[in-house]
Amino acid sequence: MKLRVPLKMLSGPTPPFEVSRADAAVLVMDVQDFTTREDQGLGRLAGERGILREFEEYYLQVEAAIRNLQGLLDVSREHGLQVLYTLLHAERTDRTDLSRQLRVAGWPVPARDPLEEIRPEVSPLAGDLVLPRGTYSAFAGTDLLNILERGQIKTLILAGMLANTTVALTAQEAADRGFGVVMVWDASASETLDWHDNMKTRLVGPLVRLRTAKQVIEMMKGART
Amino acid sequence: MKIVRTVRGDIAPEALGVTAPHEHLYCDQRLCRSNVDFPGTYAKMVLRDVDMVVNELGDFRDAGGEAIAEMTTAGWGRDVKVLREISERTDVHVIAISGFYVEDCQPTFVELASIPELQKRLERELTEGADGSGICTGLLKSGISRPVIEGPEEKCARAVARAQISTGVAITTHTSASSRFEIEGGNIGMQHLDLFDEEGVDPSRVIIGHTDENGDIRQLAALAGRGAMIQFDVIGKVHWLLDETRVELLCQLVDRGFADRIMLSSDRCREMELSCEGGPGYGHVLRRFVPRLREAGFDDALLQQILVENPARVLSFDPDNS
Numbered sequence: 001m002k003l004r005v006p007l008k009m010l011s012g013p014t015p016p017f018e019v020s021r022a023d024a025a026v027l028v029m030d031v032q033d034f035t036t037r038e039d040q041g042l043g044r045l046a047g048e049r050g051i052l053r054e055f056e057e058y059y060l061q062v063e064a065a066i067r068n069l070q071g072l073l074d075v076s077r078e079h080g081l082q083v084l085y086t087l088l089h090a091e092r093t094d095r096t097d098l099s100r101q102l103r104v105a106g107w108p109v110p111a112r113d114p115l116e117e118i119r120p121e122v123s124p125l126a127g128d129l130v131l132p133r134g135t136y137s138a139f140a141g142t143d144l145l146n147i148l149e150r151g152q153i154k155t156l157i158l159a160g161m162l163a164n165t166t167v168a169l170t171a172q173e174a175a176d177r178g179f180g181v182v183m184v185w186d187a188s189a190s191e192t193l194d195w196h197d198n199m200k201t202r203l204v205g206p207l208v209r210l211r212t213a214k215q216v217i218e219m220m221k222g223a224r225t
Numbered sequence: 226m227k228i229v230r231t232v233r234g235d236i237a238p239e240a241l242g243v244t245a246p247h248e249h250l251y252c253d254q255r256l257c258r259s260n261v262d263f264p265g266t267y268a269k270m271v272l273r274d275v276d277m278v279v280n281e282l283g284d285f286r287d288a289g290g291e292a293i294a295e296m297t298t299a300g301w302g303r304d305v306k307v308l309r310e311i312s313e314r315t316d317v318h319v320i321a322i323s324g325f326y327v328e329d330c331q332p333t334f335v336e337l338a339s340i341p342e343l344q345k346r347l348e349r350e351l352t353e354g355a356d357g358s359g360i361c362t363g364l365l366k367s368g369i370s371r372p373v374i375e376g377p378e379e380k381c382a383r384a385v386a387r388a389q390i391s392t393g394v395a396i397t398t399h400t401s402a403s404s405r406f407e408i409e410g411g412n413i414g415m416q417h418l419d420l421f422d423e424e425g426v427d428p429s430r431v432i433i434g435h436t437d438e439n440g441d442i443r444q445l446a447a448l449a450g451r452g453a454m455i456q457f458d459v460i461g462k463v464h465w466l467l468d469e470t471r472v473e474l475l476c477q478l479v480d481r482g483f484a485d486r487i488m489l490s491s492d493r494c495r496e497m498e499l500s501c502e503g504g505p506g507y508g509h510v511l512r513r514f515v516p517r518l519r520e521a522g523f524d525d526a527l528l529q530q531i532l533v534e535n536p537a538r539v540l541s542f543d544p545d546n547s
Contacts, residue, residue, distance in 0.1 A: 013406065186263040225373045
């Protein structure tokens with residue numbers, strides 16, 4: 001069902017965002033085994049409960065999102081944009097360091113080496129930053145804000161898994177903190193396809209633009225707004 | 226002498242009758258290049274069942290409809306021979322269109338063609354016939370998918386503008402709803418008018434489409450104030466605006482003196498939207514929306530102006546004086 005959005009119609013138009021090396025960074029969220037593999041992490045949990053089929057649409061999105069993310073990262077690096085990673089991670093094997101919300105959720109957030117946990121198709125390269133966290137939002141449990149401010153970043157190009165939860169929360173928080181956000185919707189995956197549409201409708205607003213990976217690449221090349 | 230150029234030949238403007246100026250009868254968005262590699266729930270715009278559409282137009286005719294401007298451009302399934310067949314079988318006047326939809330749906334020749342080459346092609350379709358059929362189109366279209374007019378879409382918009390000036394036929398525009406929150410007023414119409422103004426197009430020959438996807442009376446009045454036609458053409462698609470809101474906006478436009486700028490349609494483009502599939506069908510405007518307008522105080526003369534006289538004036542042109 002398509003959502004009606006009367007409140008959004010009251011907002012002024014989104015200003016253009018710069019996506020150059022000096023202004024923009026790419027944040028890749030939760031593209032890790034825990035969130036992307038049916039036999040690990042959330043997939044295994046769903047299997048144990050007998051509801052893995054419920055995630056069919058999610059894992060369909062995951063594979064497409066990773067393919068699109070690969071191309072986006074290649075071009076981002078060619079243009080010298082800072083690439084940041086964040087992923088769900090427990091410092092302690094008993095997960096007592098996770099946020100209360102994640103502990104209550106009972107998710108088996110991995111405690112292993114973050115670099116081994118990130119999907120190899122989109123592995124970090126030298127110069128990229130990796131920010132493990134035990135919270136839903138990338139701002140709540142990491143040094144992300146300081147990193148962005150130190151780098152004088154104005155635009156955050158955002159993509160990742162669990163898009164209608166962790167990514168959406170981070171996008172809205174980034175916009176609320178004054179960053180322009182380019183949500184790369186086809187390099188992201190939500191729990192269902194309906195939720196993905198819902199997420200897009202929910203996010204678009206004064207400081208959040210929706211773009212495909214191809215469109216962001218065109219923006220980096222200066223070919224499109 | 227002014228005429229309206231339909232797929233069955235030229236007719237007098239007075240013969241057009243009650244007109245839906247923005248509908249699809251035969252289209253296939255699967256032909257577009259929009260190759261986003263991602264699963265989705267979006268139902269592509271596909272109408273390929275001629276018998277089904279003919280039956281649906283029976284309801285449109287029964288409701289008082291007499292003419293349709295068909296909005297499918299080359300690039301996503303326009304077939305003027307099929308349109309003529311539909312027109313002949315239903316006795317509904319059909320105006321076919323030349324021009325360009327959004328970038329992903331532009332024909333491949335657009336990429337390398339110059340503006341004058343595109344202009345010539347449009348002029349040929351309007352005066353000699355489209356796709357080697359001898360069936361002429363009678364309207365031009367400019368589609369913009371982005372929050373600014375740029376790239377191939379700008380090139381096409383300029384070719385459309387120049388073809389308008391050389392032929393006299395009207396232009397109808399598309400703005401993509403996905404960009405509406407990035408555009409002042411929620412519709413690319415003002416930018417379209419700026420571009421057409423640069424090219425020398427008379428704004429009264431421009432129909433700004435999809436103006437009821439994002440309601441803002443200030444934007445609507447500003448567009449009408451520049452002399453353009455304001456087309457509410459997604460009537461019944463209530464996720465964008467409630468039909469009740471559309472009625473209220475139309476009342477305000479009439480109160481501000483813009484009754485001669487208004488046209489109404491429903492943009493049917495999927496089988497699920499047809500009445501045989503449980504949708505509102507081509508008859509929605511006449512069967513359910515016009516009664517709401519009557520309740521709001523629109524009398525016969527005002528409805529005649531909006532449904533008959535405005536389309537006849539805008540869709541007609543003088544082929545000997547262009």
